[in-house]
Amino acid sequence: xxxxxxxxxxxxxxxxxxxxxxxxxxxxxxxxxxxNIDKLPEPLKDTPRDKLFSIKGIGDSVGKKVIEMLDTGELxxxxxxxxxxxxxxxxxxxxxxxxxxxIHTIWKEMEIESIGELLYACNENRLTLFKGFGEKTQNNVQxxxxxxxxxxxxFLYAQLDEVFPQVDTYLKKIFPPDKVRVTGAFRRQELTxxxxxxxxxxxxxxxxxxxQTAQPPELLEETATGLLYKLKNGLKxxxxxxxKNRAEELFNTTGSAEFLAxxxxxxxxxxxxxxxxxxxxxxxxxxxxxYIAPALRxxxxxxxxxxxxxIPELIQPGDIKSIIHSxxxxxxxxxxxxxxxxxxxxxxxxxxxxxxxxxxxxxxxxLTEERIREQHRYVDQLNSKLKPFKxxxxxxxxxxxxxxxxxxxxxxxxxxLVIASVHSNLKMTEEKAMMxxxxxxxxxxxxxxxxxTGRLLLSRGGYPVDHKKVIDACAANHVVxxxxxxxxxxxxxxxxxxxxxxxxxxLSIDPDAHALxxxxxxxxxxxxxxxxxxxxxxxxxxxxxxxxEEWLAKRKKLKRI
Numbered sequence: 001x002x003x004x005x006x007x008x009x010x011x012x013x014x015x016x017x018x019x020x021x022x023x024x025x026x027x028x029x030x031x032x033x034x035x036n037i038d039k040l041p042e043p044l045k046d047t048p049r050d051k052l053f054s055i056k057g058i059g060d061s062v063g064k065k066v067i068e069m070l071d072t073g074e075l076x077x078x079x080x081x082x083x084x085x086x087x088x089x090x091x092x093x094x095x096x097x098x099x100x101x102x103i104h105t106i107w108k109e110m111e112i113e114s115i116g117e118l119l120y121a122c123n124e125n126r127l128t129l130f131k132g133f134g135e136k137t138q139n140n141v142q143x144x145x146x147x148x149x150x151x152x153x154x155f156l157y158a159q160l161d162e163v164f165p166q167v168d169t170y171l172k173k174i175f176p177p178d179k180v181r182v183t184g185a186f187r188r189q190e191l192t193x194x195x196x197x198x199x200x201x202x203x204x205x206x207x208x209x210x211x212q213t214a215q216p217p218e219l220l221e222e223t224a225t226g227l228l229y230k231l232k233n234g235l236k237x238x239x240x241x242x243x244k245n246r247a248e249e250l251f252n253t254t255g256s257a258e259f260l261a262x263x264x265x266x267x268x269x270x271x272x273x274x275x276x277x278x279x280x281x282x283x284x285x286x287x288x289x290x291y292i293a294p295a296l297r298x299x300x301x302x303x304x305x306x307x308x309x310x311i312p313e314l315i316q317p318g319d320i321k322s323i324i325h326s327x328x329x330x331x332x333x334x335x336x337x338x339x340x341x342x343x344x345x346x347x348x349x350x351x352x353x354x355x356x357x358x359x360x361x362x363x364x365x366x367l368t369e370e371r372i373r374e375q376h377r378y379v380d381q382l383n384s385k386l387k388p389f390k391x392x393x394x395x396x397x398x399x400x401x402x403x404x405x406x407x408x409x410x411x412x413x414x415x416x417l418v419i420a421s422v423h424s425n426l427k428m429t430e431e432k433a434m435m436x437x438x439x440x441x442x443x444x445x446x447x448x449x450x451x452x453t454g455r456l457l458l459s460r461g462g463y464p465v466d467h468k469k470v471i472d473a474c475a476a477n478h479v480v481x482x483x484x485x486x487x488x489x490x491x492x493x494x495x496x497x498x499x500x501x502x503x504x505x506x507l508s509i510d511p512d513a514h515a516l517x518x519x520x521x522x523x524x525x526x527x528x529x530x531x532x533x534x535x536x537x538x539x540x541x542x543x544x545x546x547x548x549e550e551w552l553a554k555r556k557k558l559k560r561i
Contacts (some may be wrong), residue, residue: 001069003044004035009075010034010062015093016081016346018100026405033062042079045070046103088114088459093529097137097143105130110363116459119145124327124514146483153234154458155193158487158524160186163235167196174210175200181246181279181375183253184238188528191490192457194229195236200251216499248272251280255297262300263287295530312535315509317526319536321544323395323519324353325419325450325482325510328373331356332364337375337391338382343516345389345539350545355394355419358406367395369411376414390545392416392552396450401425403439405446413561416552420540421450421483422463430464437465441473444559448508448540449474451484451491459488467496475503478558480540485511485525486518497532508540 011034017027036057037044044052044066053063069075082090092103092115106112109130112121121450122142127133149159163431164186171180184197204227210216211229217237221228227239243249251272252260267287284291289306293314296302307309323344327333329559333340337354344352356375357366358437367375371394379391396419398406405412405420412418422433443534452470455462474481481500484491489512492500500507509525522541529539536542543551 001045001073003040006044006066007034007038009069009078010037010065011076012093013078013081015100016078016085016090018091019085019103020081022105027356028393029059029062033057037066039225047459051167061255067177071084088117091115092118095148096140097140098144099206102132105132114456114459115149116456116488118479119149119459120456120486123488123518124332124364126332129363129365138228148343149458153194155235156457157186157189157191157193157527158194158521160193160246161234161524163233167231167235167237171198171200175202179246181250183240183250185293187254188256188297188530191494191528195238197238197240197253199240199246199253200242201243201246201249207239207241210517210544213346224411237493245272247278247280253285254280254294256299258299259297259302262303266303293530295527296533298531301325310504312533313536314530315526315536315539315542319539319542320349320509320522320526322349322351322353322541322548323511323522324394324448324541325484326352326513327356327364327396328354328516330371331361331366332514334525337365337379338386340513341389341391343519345386348520351390351392351419351548353392353394355396357423358397359396359407360398360400361423366398366406369407372411372414388545392548394419397446398423399440401436403436405440405443409443409445412443415445417447417555419448419450420446422454423512426454426460428462430466433463433465434469437470438473441470441479443478444561446477446479447555448480448482448510449487450479450482450510451512453489453491453493455527456488457490462491467492468499471496471500471503471505474500475505480506480508483507483509483525483529483534485509485523485528486520487521487524490524490528494528497529497534501533501538506538506540507534508532510541 010030014027014031014034028315040055049067052058052066053060058066063513065075084145088345089103089107092098092106106118112118118283119142120126122138127138127141128135143218152375168182171558174377179201181199182197184195185193186196204222205310209229217229217231219227220230225242227241229237240249240253255263257527270287281291284306290309290311292306292311294304296311324486326340327342329335330335340354341352354544357364359366359368376393379393382391393416395415397412400406420443422436437449441449454460465551470479481492509522509529511521511525513519513521
């Protein structure tokens with residue numbers, strides 16, 4: 001083990017001890033040792049053992065650990081700290097602007113254990129509620145995390161959606177536009193994406209010189225029919241090359257492996273003859289089946305629906321009529337309820353369901369019973385001022401550890417509707433998670449189940465649930481299931497939408513907005529919903545104001561509340 005590796009181990013040990021709140025004298029000892037060892041001119045492995053302890057910065061404790069590393073290649077105490085520290089917390093050390101002391105606060109006080117969760121907390125304006133984290137610090141942390149994640153090689157759909165226009169415009173500038181088409185996972189609207197894929201109807205010899213710019217992207221792979229580049233922002237760009245038939249190339253690179261195999265099996269004799277420059281709709285015409293949108297080309301079962309021409313018209317962003325599930329500055333949102341309502345009016349939406357956090361979410365400035373009464377008086381004033389636009393009184397009520405709700409039924413009865421969500425004790429067995437969820441669903445005041453699994457894409461898998469049992473319980477109790485539209489959540493997963501529709505359960509595409517720009521996330525909720533086959537008729541946030549009021553009245557009658 002060389003000096004650099006030994007110094008790195010001591011440096012990491014000092015940081016981990018700081019994160020755990022250990023004695024600062026001890027942590028400083030290892031930090032100083034790391035600095036001094038890294039500067040030594042001679043390798044420690046070549047230094048006589050009895051001379052080690054006389055080197056500046058190496059006392060008895062440090063010297064014994066140096067010998068341990070030289071003899072075993074490991075540092076036992078470092079391994080122990082790594083074992084008791086969540087990997088995501090260790091990874092935070094890579095984020096510029098947050099040292100061990102701040103990470104200690106993030107982990108121990110905010111109960112955040114991954115970089116993705118930390119970014120989500122920044123988006124929710126939550127860091128500013130803690131000592132040492134002002135608005136400027138929060139913005140710096142958010143920028144640093146976004147920069148870091150950008151270079152990890154896997155992206156949210158929403159992240160690629162931001163850079164897609166530049167890439168698309170550039171490719172259509174250097175190649176004839178009719179020879180360039182986006183394909184693959186992005187075209188299929190996957191929630192997370194490794195590569196941005198394109199069909200380019202040119203051969204490699206034509207394509208490669210076009211990328212020889214002043215700052216050329218890195219060529220990672222080349223085959224007879226493809227090129228894989230890595231762009232300066234860390235994004236991988238895969239080009240399918242050499243093809244002549246655009247319809248065939250698009251079709252074969254868009255669908256999932258399962259979909260394409262099933263299609264080939266059902267239509268083995270289908271020919272792509274000719275030099276069609278059409279997009280791949282022509283292939284479905286040849287198969288004499290209904291056109292299957294790229295978002296739906298995931299499973300084999302969609303082919304049966306296409307054959308019977310029973311694929312419904314999918315929900316579109318323009319079908320959204322309202323904002324349901326949004327947080328104002330009464331809890332951890334950034335703007336006033338009036339500002340949020342005016343933004344809805346500006347966008348042509350008919351109503352707003354304001355749903356701040358409940359009192360158990362102290363980290364998010366959750367509402368006490370007294371503050372609920374104050375907010376309701378304020379909403380009444382706004383409704384008089386803004387009509388015919390309407391603001392509905394709601395709450396995102398925490399589902400507590402035993403499955404009970406954060407308020408008494410008497411308080412819950414004061415809301416127009418209640419969204420029930422799990423925010424605490426996320427590390428639980430499926431049995432525990434199901435107990436909490438089912439008990440909350442069975443509460444007569446629960447109208448919507450919020451972000452069913454608590455997942456954060458690319459950072460937190462969410463607690464385990466039996467999706468069918470949850471959906472069945474929602475069907476039995478007339479509870480709507482939220483499709484949380486935040487790009488890091490998109491929870492319920494689209495794969496379970498079809499089962500929910502079979503059970504006649506309504507869904508609701510909700511942005512969980514903490515600022516006005518959070519309303520834009522509705523788009524990503526809609527794109528995810530399309531993959532599950534959702535229609536506007538089965539989406540609560542597509543209801544007109546009149547339909548929504550009728551739904552509320554019908555539900556209260558059914559639940560006898």
